[in-house]
Amino acid sequence: MSAVSRESVQYDVVIVGAGPAGLSAAIRLKQIDPDLSVVVLEKGSEVGAHILSGAVLDPSGLSKLFPDWKEKGAPVTTAVVDDRFYMLGKDRAAPIPNWLMPPLMSNHGNYIVSMGNVCRWLAGRAEDLGVEIFPGMACSELVYGDKGEIKGVVAGEFGKRSDGTPSPHYEPGMELHGKYVLIGEGARGSLAKQIIAKYGLSQGRQVQKFGLGMKEIWEIDPAKHRQGHVVHTMGWPLGGNAGGGGFVYHAENNQLFLGLVVHLDYANPYLFPYMEFQNWKHHPLIADLLKGGKRVSYGARAISEGGYQSMPRAAFPGGALLGCSVGLVNVPRIKGNHNAMLSGTAAADHVAAAIASGRSGDVIEDYDHELRSGPVGQDLRLVRNVKPLWSRFGLWASLALGGFDMWCQTLFKGSLFGTLKHRRSDAEATRPASGFSPIAYPKPDGVISFERLTNVAFTATNHEESQPAHLHLADPQTAIDLDYRQFAGPAARYCPAGVYEYLDGDGPAPKFVINFQNCIHCKTCDIKEPSGNITWTVPQGGDGPNYGNM
Incomplete structure (x- = not known):
């Protein structure tokens, strides 16, 4: 427990993260027992502010919670009507016949959605049931019980100076205790990372793998818009440099959701994922759609890709991991929201049963077993290789x-x-720069493609500059001696928000600069830095991107 004196509040269940997993757990708990006290803590300024996903939603998870979600007015209205796959060359697009695809790849019955808006709707349903939801409450610490179990979290700490000392306006936050604590932070969450390490939850499992997903929303010429049309691309511009692919989803209101996912196990440290995305938009298949349109929003986030064999044990003393804190994305389908919701529902079922039997603070093994053997595990096992x-x-x-x-x-x-194994982490996959040549990327034209910092302005990101940086270096010298000299400073390229720079210093070595104010919380640095020198933690609550319709 922290040495800072704090007030504490007791709940039956404390949930970290108002994403699809956390909100589903909260709703299910109150559906089972309306008398349970349930709180959801969200670091974003509002529910949905930090939610970014493609997204084509498989509604199976939503239907588990609300079989009548259509009648209840869920913002899930744009059904997929056409589903196409293309292999791209630089100036050509070869269609891949749908009949070659296994049935699981079909998007029939799925919907193009804004997951931010879906989460806002879920939050409303949760509050109707009596769930307390507190946005702007970053959970910065874990609270341990007498037996070493997780019994709560610290949330709402504000007012530290840049050196970490309390300012005159310092607020220590509160300890929120629960009989069980559910962690639904998304991919590479800071608390989940600590829990997995402390309890050895990944022992005997494969290393987790990740991708970087970058997305823009465009308003396009109505004559070019085909609501419900879905396109996925592979190949150019990534080629042999990296795995990944693009997506174009025709949503409602003449909007396109489009983006590129780059697998983070690429070897070439000169690869610049953001510029690959901007380059991809100039392919004729994409550029023709965007001409005459305008960019509305931009964002990026890490995506868990390890799949079935990389899932850590999801239950720990005092609680459980949910959604992408476990890593539940089906990579070929590019879908994880349904599994996140199913995981939250399953966790709630087992937690409610444990509380009803008088238990608290133990390991809910049945939840972990259901996650691996039930619908979520079956979905991921089919695509594990x-x-x-x-x-x-x-x-x-x-x-x-x-x-x-x-x-x-x-x-x-x-x-x-x-079941094939993942051979190395994404950081270990990066090879020394001596084996590669720098990649020359076309300059963005300001019409279809944009400079990185110009796009960051479309994330509405804000951080209080006087607070301590939430991006921590284990050893500042390693950033120069290893990451720069051996790997050519990949942080300056893999970050989709321009947080990291190598600038001319006073001596022969450059100066490594962290512009944490730009951070859009994708967590790529915590994953891809070759030395593992960077740790992402939460800033004070409410800071970061403020996504609207993402």
Whole structure:
């Protein structure tokens, strides 16, 4: 427990994160027992402010909570009416026939949504049931009980100076205690990272893998808009430099949701994911849609990609991990929101049963078992070899072998490959710069493509500059001696918000600068830095991006 004296408040269940997983857990708990006291703590300025997803939603998780979600007015209205896949070359787009795809890849019955708006709607339903939701409350510390279990979190600490000392306006925050604590922070959350390490939840499991998803919303010429139309692309411009692919979703109101996902296990430290995204928009297939339109919003976030074999144990003493804190994205489908919601629902079922039987603070093993063997585990197990095949053999082999493997499991309930392993972390995958040449990227034209900091302005990001930086270096000298000299300073390129810079210093070595005010909370630095020298933590509550319709 922290040495700072704080007031404490007791709840039955404390939930960290008002994303689809955390809100689903809160709703389910109150559906089971209206008398349970449930609180949800959200670091964003409002529910949805830090939510970013493609997104084509598989409604199975929503239907589990609300079978009548249509009648209740859920903002899930744009059904997918057309689903196409393309292999891109620099100036061409070859369609991939849908009949080649396993049935699980079909988007029939799915919906194009803003997950930020879905979460706002879920928050309203949760509050109707009596859930307390507090936005602007970053959870900065874990609180431990007498037996080493998690019994709560510290939230709402404000007013530290840049050196970490309390200012005259310092507020120590509060300890919120629960019989169980549920962690739904999303991919690479700071508390989940501590919990996984402390309790060894990843022992015997594969290393987690990640991608960087970058997204823009555009308003386009109505003549070019086809509501419900979905396009996925592979190939150019990434080619052999990195895995990943693009998406274009025609939402309502003449809006396009479009973006590029770059797998973070790329080797070349000169790769610049943000510029790959901007370059991708100049492909004729994309550029023709954008001409005459305008960019409305931008954002980026890390996506968990390790899949079934990378899931840590989801139950720990005193609580459970939810959603992307476990890593529940189905990579070939580019979908994880349904699994996040199903995980929250399952956790709530087991927590409510434990509380009803008089238990608290123990390990809810049944939840972990259900997550791996139930609908979520079944969804991820079918595609478990796609990501390792791509990482080992590249795009074309993964298309053939991954597709074959998914068909085998669909038709014959088995895989010839068994369960393939992930060979190394994304940080370890980065190779020394001496083996590569710098990549020359076209200058953004300011019409279809944009400079990085220009786009960051469209995230409405704000951080109080007097607070301590929430991005921590284990050793400042390592940023120069290893990350810069051996790997050419990849932080200056992998960050989609321009947080990191190498500037001319007073001597022969450059100066490593962290512009934490730009941070859009994607957490790529915590994942990709070759030395593992950067740790992402939460800033004070309410700071960061303020996404509207993402």
